[in-house]
Amino acid sequence: MNTSFRQSMAWLHTWSGLLVGWILFAIFLTGTVAFFNDEITVWMQPELKSFRSSEQALGHAVRFLEQKAPEARRWNISLPSKRGEGVNISWQPEQKDGEEPRRRRGDRSTSATLDDTGQAVNVRDTRGGNFLYRFHFNLHYMPVIWARWVVGFCTMFMLVAIVTGIVTHKKIFTDFFTLRLKKGQRSWLDGHNVTAVLALPFHLMITYTGLVTLMSLYMPWGIAANYKNTDSFYETVFPRGEETKRSGVSAPLVPLDDIVEKATALWGGKAPSNISITYPGDSAATVDITRSVIGELSSRRESLTFHGITGDLMPKKNSSGVGIETRNIMINVHAGRYSGTTLRWLYFLSGVAGTIMIGTGLVLWTVKRRQKLPDPARPHFGFRLIEKLNVGTIVGLPAGVAAYFLANRLLPVDMAERPIAEIDSMFVVWAGVFIWAMLRSTKRAWIEGFVAAAILYTAVPIVNSVTTDRGLLNSLLNHDWLFASFDITMILTAGCFFFLARKVQNHTPLAKPDRTKRNRPSSPTPNAGAAHIEPSDIAGVTVQAAALDTSK
């Protein structure tokens, strides 16, 4: 071992980052977008006009449920938060003996979305932002548990890459503000460093807490040593409470507004987000009420149970020990569900920085090695593979996300299995970019890929204004900020991709400093040459930033 500590860490950083870089890029990008998952869902269901007043929402919901499902075992009402969604209600029919409870999310026979006036809105079927959120840790087209292991493995590598990256970086403070452009490899390294160092608290936090979210899967031994099985662990930690029985005596339900008032007082003014009523109309009815997560990092006392007839607070086994509370807070910090709009954007932009960090890191690997190749015009198989994977992922995935949004608007509204078709279109486009990258020279593939992504992102607001009455102009006129900012973000993203395409187009590889005399003095042909793209001016600030991203 002649290598110094720092060199060995640099080696580890390079290879741990490269091995899982593409999956990490996908996890980071979709995770970043998923900070706005509710907003994306709202955008993807344009039938529901933006929801403003929530005062009467509860009354509307109860009236609807009383008509629709008076005999149900349980009603569930999701109240609108400030994130623009409508009132989502669902009900669970009384199950017959021996029948398995069969509930599918979004099953329209037992759920509905209500608008301002309490009418059920026929919204299009979509997985919305939740698909991107789920993809971020469940991936797709594979069993969920495998995917979570893959994601956990990659996340662990991410943590290793971050720590070794800190060790490897020689001048964190001297180079803190340094981003030198038009200097080839130097610029790539600067771009990688700046996005890594400045958002380092975010990267460390998000990676570590990301592992914590699935810790009982990755490290099951604590549970295995102390509990008979996983179920008994969950039963102990999250007790479901006494299973009540229907009494058969009908009694009127307590006015839910009173319950909301009591709960809000107990929470110090925080609003509820979810109310569920078990055995509505029966004298044994209970009301569970859950606090909105917005503005509250802790999960203590977040759900209360009231008697459904008298409205009294019912005692509840409080399970929230310090360990559970710590875990819950970490998950909250990871997902940012508690955050208001400003903090959400800060999360989003930090996530964009992380996505750029991974992207620049991947490209840096090729930039650094291209000059050292025996013949840069004809690289060996491994090098070519990595170049193609870079194009396919860094361009392909954002293009796929745009296709997902487009499919939402273009597919027939009453199509069968519509949500699946939307998701498939994302992967079809992503795969298409991969195939295209295989067929073209690397430089052409970057340019054409960026142009294609830019066109797709430009198309989103256009198609939106053609297929719905909620185009950009209308939403600006109607102060519909959610729709407006979504469309504007799409346009900015498109702009960044056009900008990147131009940058690659105009790029000529730097004259090679002829350090190694052994190398043939080959002038790299511009065509096969260089997957280099200059990390563009940060002048356009969020820059190719948003470029690699989307949402809201």
Add this chain to the structure above:
Amino acid sequence: MIHIFIFVCCLAGFFCLAAAMTRHQQELLKRKLPDMWNRPLSWAGYLVLSLAFILSIVAFGGATAPVIWLGHSTIAALIIVGFLTYKANAKPVKSAPLRNKPSQ
């Protein structure tokens, strides 16, 4: 509103920190400062950043304040980097014709 205050403080803090570094002074201040300025400037930077932190604690409580402060300071620092790079990048374009003139 309080977000804007915190953000501006972070921006000012990182501006001071960058201005305290000799290599960035040309872009930020259009001239080099004597070395004796560097230390007070960096202290000023840390002070303003701490002020932003205190502001966020007062406004949001101890639990969320660190998250909000880190978020604002990350973006503020990225903007300072963007500004520095923009300035450094714009400079050679202006001076290029000057350098070329004698040779023409």
